Amino acid sequence: MAYSSCSQIPLTCTSFPKNSALSGATQVPSKGFYPYRVLIHPPANLRAPQTPIAAAMQEDKGLIVETSNGKSKLRIPHVLSVAGSDSGAGAGIQADLKACAARGVYCSTVITAVTAQNTVGVQGVNIVPEDFVAEQLKSVLSDMHVDVVKTGMLPSLGIVKVFHHSLKQFPVRVEPLKAALVVDPVMVSTSGDVLAGPSILTGFREDLLPMADIVTPNLKEAATLLGGVQLATVDDMRSAAKAIHDMGPRNVLIKGGDLAASFDAVDIFFDGENFYELRSPRITTRNTHGTGCTLASCIAAELAKGSSMLSAVRVAKRYVETALDYSKDIAIGNGLHGPFDHLLKLKSDVRNSCRPRPFDPDDLFLYAVADSGMNKKWGRSIGDAVKAAIEGGATIIQLREKDAETGDFLESAKACVKICRFHGIPLLINDRIDIALACNADGVHVGQSDMPPKVARALLGPEKIIGVSCKTPEQAHRAWIDGADYIGCGGVFPTNTKENNITVGLGGLKDVCVSSKLPVVAIGGIGASNAQSVMGIGVPTLKGVAVVSALFDRESVLGETRKLHALLKETALSVKC
Ligand SMILES: Nc1ncnc2c1ncn2[C@@H]1O[C@H](COP(=O)(O)OP(=O)(O)OP(=O)(O)O)[C@@H](O)[C@H]1O
Ligand SMILES: Cc1ncc(CO)c(N)n1
């Protein structure tokens, strides 16, 4: 029976293939919100509660909600990696941990061998004693809820047997029809060194493959499993996939990273019925050490989250491709095959380190809000306008484009990021989290009906600046709870830039500032004529004024900004005295 995504699980199907690591669970139709409900009957030798468990996915956090005896608990999808350690950390257990972390999945580890390995090759292998592999397996499987087991280097027949025995003793308890065992039949490293000899083949053929939900050999490993055939073409890969499928695994993925004649990176997936030719551009790089381990771990991670087998494989291939492309020029080690960077998704945070300094509430002192429409009227680009505002003393810039096309907005945002970085001034984007991410701006400013700050924070990461427009102390409190960095309070006075906007006046501004735990910038109809009265309310949380027309709907942005800056300085000094 082919795998299907959670939502496609046929409700009539109630059992597993006989040898599956999953046997023992059944499924019942759901009445509730989720399209399925699952009853799992844990084996008697498990310590976990022996009651039926209903499981479902909490979409927004990627966690699994389990309900047992009326009580709910949250767990993170969990992969157990049973593999060897690579001291160079490009492959093996280290790759598995990084791939699972990058895919948002918990990874426990059972180490089968410790290798002394680098980008040149494998200098030594120390096999972990069988009974200690068994002990690690028992420690994890008797205590933790593992969704999917992924195997890598199983260096001896004894260890294959121990693993097989442990899985029989502690079947992996997952929802019915979800895959539980991913077998990457590691035999030879990228450098050509042997990691598991031919003695393991009987264990693979007799015990492991019939239990596997997917097996992922590279060309050499597929050839070895099939007794030494030649695999040189995509057609050969198809035949091999079929022949290996006959050995018992429910799905086979033959990886074509080493297919010399191919311009593309071609893998063949066979589910027992259909062949899928999965192609991606071949990335030109030396940094391909560990692609196989990573691919298998990523498949396991996606399965643990509830993906169907084919979509797990597709996502995993895309992930490897993206990581290789991202890392193609990095240099680690001096050998022929370097590792790549699994955690590229976190790199937007690292890019943040170019930001001049972390958010400082005093940045709100003279907050210039620019858009291209207003500046076009005066015959200048938004870049020129931003530059002039900074030279005149603006301490933070926000880009607000209500009508621009997305492509044009992104181009002007990129130009402004360059200018702001050069001057060490933070640049925020109004409303558009996508633009902020794409141009690596310093943050965003959102309104009450835009994306909630909590969601924006999840997308942007911990270091970006998030500001929220608030009119009331309640909204200000919410913004604080939701992890905003500052509040924009207004409109203080009526303004042309926001029609029909309810104004809060100086009284409303003061109420918000007094109650706010976050720094506040006042906005709405503020300019040289009234900025001093705004700052004059004298509440310490009020850090500055945000200005639109009074700077940009004028002939000289530089002159207006200078004038306003001088006034604000004067008020700051007099308030201090
Ligand atoms: N240069 C490349 N560009 C794009 N994808 C690649 C490249 N090399 C390998 N891949 C992909 O990476 C995945 C792993 O394939 P590969 O054949 O390299 O496995 P492997 O030999 O087991 O890896 P390793 O032994 O290095 O861990 C496959 O999906 C393959 O298509
Ligand atoms: C420990 C270990 N596992 C797997 C591979 C395959 O890349 C490797 N090189 N080292």
Ligand SMILES: [Mg+2]
């Ligand atoms: Mg390879």
